[in-house]
Amino acid sequence: MNVNQFGLPCVPYLTFSQCVLQNQHERIAHVPTQNCMKYDLCRTETPTELLQKTKTIGKSVKTLRQWKHSKNISNSGDSSRKKGFIFKLLCYNVLAQSLLEEHPYLYQEHVQENLKWKRRWKNLKQEITEQDPDIICMQEVQETHLTDYFNITFDSLGYKSLYKKRTGYKVDGCAIFWKNDILDLLEYETVEFNQNHSTAIDRDNVAIIAKFVPRLYPKAEFIVATTHLLYNPRREDIRMAQVQLLLTELDRLAYKLKCKDENDTYKYVPVILTGDFNTQPFSPVYELITSGKFEYQYHHLFMKNRLLSPHLGITDTCQHIEILKKRMSKEPGNASDKHLTQLQHRESNFYPVRKSPSSEHKGLFCSGQLSHQLKLKSVFKHNLGDKREATTYQDEWVTVDYIFYSNVETTNNKVIEKKLKVMSRYTIPTEDQLNNVKIPNSEIGSDHLLLAAKFVIQE
Numbered sequence: 001m002n003v004n005q006f007g008l009p010c011v012p013y014l015t016f017s018q019c020v021l022q023n024q025h026e027r028i029a030h031v032p033t034q035n036c037m038k039y040d041l042c043r044t045e046t047p048t049e050l051l052q053k054t055k056t057i058g059k060s061v062k063t064l065r066q067w068k069h070s071k072n073i074s075n076s077g078d079s080s081r082k083k084g085f086i087f088k089l090l091c092y093n094v095l096a097q098s099l100l101e102e103h104p105y106l107y108q109e110h111v112q113e114n115l116k117w118k119r120r121w122k123n124l125k126q127e128i129t130e131q132d133p134d135i136i137c138m139q140e141v142q143e144t145h146l147t148d149y150f151n152i153t154f155d156s157l158g159y160k161s162l163y164k165k166r167t168g169y170k171v172d173g174c175a176i177f178w179k180n181d182i183l184d185l186l187e188y189e190t191v192e193f194n195q196n197h198s199t200a201i202d203r204d205n206v207a208i209i210a211k212f213v214p215r216l217y218p219k220a221e222f223i224v225a226t227t228h229l230l231y232n233p234r235r236e237d238i239r240m241a242q243v244q245l246l247l248t249e250l251d252r253l254a255y256k257l258k259c260k261d262e263n264d265t266y267k268y269v270p271v272i273l274t275g276d277f278n279t280q281p282f283s284p285v286y287e288l289i290t291s292g293k294f295e296y297q298y299h300h301l302f303m304k305n306r307l308l309s310p311h312l313g314i315t316d317t318c319q320h321i322e323i324l325k326k327r328m329s330k331e332p333g334n335a336s337d338k339h340l341t342q343l344q345h346r347e348s349n350f351y352p353v354r355k356s357p358s359s360e361h362k363g364l365f366c367s368g369q370l371s372h373q374l375k376l377k378s379v380f381k382h383n384l385g386d387k388r389e390a391t392t393y394q395d396e397w398v399t400v401d402y403i404f405y406s407n408v409e410t411t412n413n414k415v416i417e418k419k420l421k422v423m424s425r426y427t428i429p430t431e432d433q434l435n436n437v438k439i440p441n442s443e444i445g446s447d448h449l450l451l452a453a454k455f456v457i458q459e
Contacts, residue, residue, distance in 0.1 A: 061437060061444055064429040067454075070422045084458035085214040086423065087182075090133035091226065091274040091403050093392075093448040094124055095440070096142040096172035100447075107447075110438050121149055123445030129157070131426070131452055135212075136177040137226035137274040143171055150175065164190040166228075167346060168204040174226050174275070176208050186211040186221065189338070191249050192345055193242045200241040200307050203230050207246050209253050211269070219459040222420065223254050227275040229285075239278065239285050240296065240370070241307040245343070246273075247289075247318040247372045252337070254374065254406075255327075270420035270457060271374055271406035276448065278400050281382040289376050289404055297368025307370070311354040313342035315364040318372040321357055324364075377408040377415065379425050379453045389428040392448045393439070397431035403451050419458050426452035 097117045100107065107115055114120070128136060136159070141150060143165050151161065160180045165173035178185070191207040207227035214220050227246060229239045254268040279285040284301060288294035296307065308314050313321045322340035344351045357365060382389050382399055390397035407418040428449065439447050 061429065061434070061439070061441075061449065064433050065427050067424050068427050069424045084456045085217040085220050086454065086456045087134040087214075088131065088452060088454045089135045089137070089224070089272060089274070089403065090128060090131055090450055090452045091137045091401060092124075092128065092450040093139040093228070093276040093401060093446060094141060095120070095446040095448065096140040097145070098142055098171050099140065107440075110440065111442070114440050114442055117145075120440055120445040121145075123440070123443060125153055125445075127443075127445060127450055131450075133452065134179045134182060135224055136175075137224065138175045138177070139226065139228040139276045140172045141175045143173065146175075150177075160185070162188055162190075162208050162210060164206045164208050164347075166204045166206050167192050167194045170204050174206055174208050174228055176210050176224060176226055178210075178212065178224075182215055183212045184215060186213055187253070189249060189253060190345070190347060191227070191246060192343075192347070193245060195245075195312060195344055200238060200309075201245060201312075203238060203242070205229055205242060207249075207275070209249060211253060214457075217457070217459050220419075220457045221256075222270040222272065222457055223250065224272045225250060225274065227273075227277070229275070229277050229279070231278045236279065236284055236301045237307065240288065240294075243277075243285050243288060244307055244318055244370055245312075245314060247374065248314045248320060249343075250374060251319050251372065252323060252341070268374060268406065270418075271376070271404075272420070272455070273376060273404040273406075274402065274451070276401050280398055280400065281378075286402075288370055288372070290378060292373070292375060293369060293371040295369045310357050310362070310365040311342065313354070313357070315361075316367045316370050317364065318370065321361055321364065325361075374406045375408055376404040376406050379403040379405060379422055380428055380451070384430060387430040387432060390431045390434055390449075391428060391451065393434075397434045399428070401448055401451055403453055405455070421456050421458075423454045423456050425454075426450075 097120070100115060104115075136154070138150075141163065143163075146163060154161065154177050158179055158181055159177040161175055161177045162185075163173060163175045165171070188208065188210040191209065193201055193203055193205045193207070195201050205228055207225060209223060209225040211221060211223050213222075225246070227242075229242050232238070250271055250273065251268075254271050256267055256269050273289070277285060284294055284296065284299060315321055315324065317324075320337075320341050322342075323337050326337070326340070338350075339352075342352045342354045380389060380399075380403070388397075389399055391399050391401040394400070405420055405422065407420060409416045409418075428451070439449070
């Protein structure tokens with residue numbers, strides 16, 4: 001045991017990552033009192049403390065961000081790109097106050113006044129409303145704040161909403177708000193990642209998938225989904241399993257019944273996938289989402305030749321086996337085929353009888369490689385030369401929040417967008433620009449930065 005000059009045991013400094021200890025539900029453990037002083041959010045700091053902390057906040061984050069047109073939009077002169085339904089989408093992990101107060105050691109260098117909920121809510125509301133988004137995807141929305149803060153505010157602005165609390169004893173969840181005067185909700189699904197009898201997917205994370213249609217463009221259906229994946233940095237395998245399940249549900253809901261493209265094959269309605277994925281742009285999860293495939297069998301982060309149990313009926317092509325069989329037999333599935341899935345859902349009291357796949361389909365499971373057909377790409381670049389964009393601080397400034405959109409192909413390093421196109425994006429600061437910034441602060445209400453993009457979808 002290491003001792004200091006006084007002969008006392010040395011207590012190691014705990015980093016953000018080390019504070020997260022694994023147990024059955026991957027809960028963040030309380031740091032012992034000798035490692036961490038618990039700060040009182042009701043305490044008033046002295047003028048000297050406030051001055052010292054204010055010096056570390058750095059420049060205004062908002063001055064580092066601006067709306068930037070897509071090169072394809074601004075340089076092509078193609079006016080057809082501007083025809084169709086134009087909408088702005090925002091994604092934001094708003095930081096549940098209960099999580100902040102449970103782990104005050106993570107914010108001990110912040111101005112404590114900026115951590116109080118009423119101050120944070122004022123900033124959150126201003127950040128979101130000044131962007132005037134048509135669709136808002138949120139994570140870490142505290143259930144007890146839903147009625148008195150989020151709903152009452154956004155209802156008055158003409159939004160409707162969906163909410164899904166994390167399963168188990170968690171008190172926060174995901175939400176989607178949309179402007180009711182321009183969008184109709186066709187159908188939706190909430191996804192629970194805690195599935196019994198599957199150790200790779202027994203955490204309480206959730207997702208929401210919603211299918212919308214613009215009122216003035218009845219043929220321009222599209223899907224918006226949001227999620228918040230497991231944090232634990234050591235468990236990329238669990239995040240991969242969660243993404244495999246989520247992509248499978250997206251495949252089910254986005255698959256377009258009796259809709260064929262020029263190659264006479266069935267296709268998908270456009271998809272926008274958002275959220276806090278707790279993984280960085282060079283990770284296996286990011287590779288699967290953006291490249292459409294990932295070989296996990298010999299990867300050092302994955303100890304087994306499978307992620308999900310075949311009893312869940314989810315193939316390595318991220319499709320439900322029973323629905324895939326219907327499609328192969330010329331009977332296309334649609335969202336109403338939920339009864340064909342083998343995913344349990346506590347909220348709707350749906351507990352299917354699970355069975356092993358037949359021998360003729362066993363090759364679709366445990367193959368060592370995952371794939372999907374949604375052709376997703378990130379709205380943002382993440383790397384600007386030798387500088388990296390960043391959306392939150394976890395020992396260092398990193399990117400873990402994303403907006404992905406579908407039906408995008410890359411040929412000879414050229415991005416080819418189809419029905420859904422990015423018109424502009426709200427730029428993300430780089431890690432060096434954020435070097436001295438602490439969030440939440442006097443203008444930013446969360447410990448994440450919001451993401452926003454403007455899209456156009458054509459009929």
